[in-house]
């Protein structure tokens with residue numbers, strides 16, 4: 168039976184399930200069915216990122232399984248999906264001695280070093296394979312997370328351990344079991360036609376636990392909303408979440424996993440080439456990074472490394488290099504290891520993203536909520552190919568704790584799209600002329616007195632009519648994660664506010680084309696595009712509007728919770744602080760902030776004006792979470808060939824903005840191949856598969872704009 172039919176049947180059978188009336192045998196049957204189907208859906212959701220049922224249906228099945236297991240506790244199996252919630256907190260982690268050590272890797276910092284590594288391998292293999300040996304290579308992204316070893320016995324996950332010092336790690340099984348993409352049972356049959364190998368009696372899978380960048384943002388926002396300390400980066404967040412003695416905390420963290428190899432295997436066979444192991448792991452149901460390739464020459468591997476140096480910010484997870492491995496295990500054994508690193512693998516490291524430069528001055532910026540942020544004015548410096556002249560200093564305490572002074576030589580870090588930040592001073596470079604900095608007492612934009620509230624890291628401009636705050640709010644309103652008004656960025660927000668064209672958010676919806684045309688660098692087309700983008704924003708889900716209003720402490724998750732509960736902005740506006748606080752996920756700080764905001768007459772007037780401008784203020788029928796409500800949600804795309812107007816990065820971004828997923832190779836998951844000029848083999852592969860639709864740029868555009876190609 169296929170997954171859909173099995174699911175339908177189970178939904179029916181569990182619709183009005185009375186567990187008291189079940190006899191044990193029926194319960195056992197039903198529990199087994201539910202386990203398989205729930206695990207299959209979890210895999211589609213977490214591993215393949217392509218769910219086929221609604222969250223509510225999934226929850227229903229999951230709860231049915233929980234109820235049966237509660238009624239008949241001995242029917243609970245260790246691989247049951249219900250066992251991911253985590254058990255009791257531990258006092259400390261037990262040590263775990265790895266049956267075979269987990270080695271680390273030597274680095275290559277440029278192409279020459281990579282070629283030199285390859286040459287050493289060739290020499291090492293020459294004795295046995297001849298002087299002109301050309302070993303095949305496997306190249307994989309180096310995921311920046313935490314290394315773990317998973318042990319499966321009889322196909323059931325029995326241990327999750329950290330790498331530790333390579334010989335002895337920590338047994339983190341209770342928390343490790345809660346990581347959704349790690350299958351509790353192998354093969355993780357998805358019941359939808361995958362050809363799945365059998366799991367060996369005993370198998371160690373090695374891989375990396377990490378947190379996706381997007382999940383990291385949400386996690387940190389959640390931590391901030393509940394006044395907990397956010398993590399500095401996704402790697403720390405992954406490590407911190409794994410090292411929780413209380414597995415129920417780990418269970419709440421959005422941990423992801425990619426497998427990249429195997430340790431000891433017994434009672435069964437694993438392939439003996441790296442690329443084949445990756446494919447085998449994938450078939451067993453383990454998540455494997457899609458950007459892995461096999462090459463016959465080092466030149467190709469060098470190109471791969473160079474290409475990924477450019478693309479390093481593209482994936483939704485942090486990578487810090489490319490691992491290049493000799494593909495054949497027999498050749499690997501021939502080469503062996505030195506100290507704690509194998510000779511048969513090397514890590515090509517991306518260039519550093521920190522540099523030092525002089526901190527010329529510290530200015531303060533006013534944020535949309537009035538928060539005052541110190542910002543570094545730097546002597547321009549190139550970091551990873553980009554010239555940096557400004558960097559964030561976060562807040563007063565950050566500057567004070569690191570004793571950062573004006574005139575200091577400072578270390579600056581830039582990573583991807585995030586704002587560069589000053590890491591700290593180079594104290595040895597001090598001359599004595601550096602000047603400590605203090606927070607100004609008045610707002611640089613409106614001159615009102617600044618306040619720092621207890622428990623807050625930031626100083627605030629409390630004025631309701633501060634022009635700088637409004638500009639930031641306008642920019643936020645138009646931003647991608649809020650109302651997504653293309654073209655309304657920082658620069659335009661300044662112009663619209665300074666020219667008095669927009670004095671309150673609702674004025675956006677009354678902008679006049681002639682007024683726009685009078686602005687600098689505004690031609691017909693740009694004005695039309697902007698007006699169209701503003702018009703389109705009228706239809707955004709209410710949770711986005713609520714987030715866009717810039718109410719303090721109302722991040723995207725809180726906005727979703729509020730909308731879920733109140734359904735319309737009008738209902739929410741009349742909610743009392745007590746009522747708000749009674750909602751799950753809403754604490755006193757948020758409740759107060761929301762109630763205070765709606766108590767201000769200007770804000771109530773704004774809500775009225777937005778509604779009168781036909782901006783949606785009601786919950787949409789299906790108010791999906793932010794990333795999921797695009798027209799391409801749940802669809803997987805592969806790009807090949809050059810598109811007429813969009814670059815690859817642009818097309819990728821647009822697809823992702825529409826909720827779609829872009830992968831590099833055609834597989835059973837692929838829904839669309841987007842083909843441009845001179846398409847590669849992916850085009851041919853697409854033609855061979857019935858389920859894959861081939862799009863040109865125009866049809867792609869139609870699809871991501873309207874949901875139909």
Ligand code: IVH
Pocket residue numbers: 269270271272307308309310311312313314315330374375427428490509512514
């Ligand atoms: S192979 C002996 N492959 O990098 C080979 N490692 O510095 C050891 N890592 O601790 C690992 N992605 O946690 C390998 N595709 C990949 C990897 C990878 C990330 C990490 C791993 C290891 C560290 C080595």
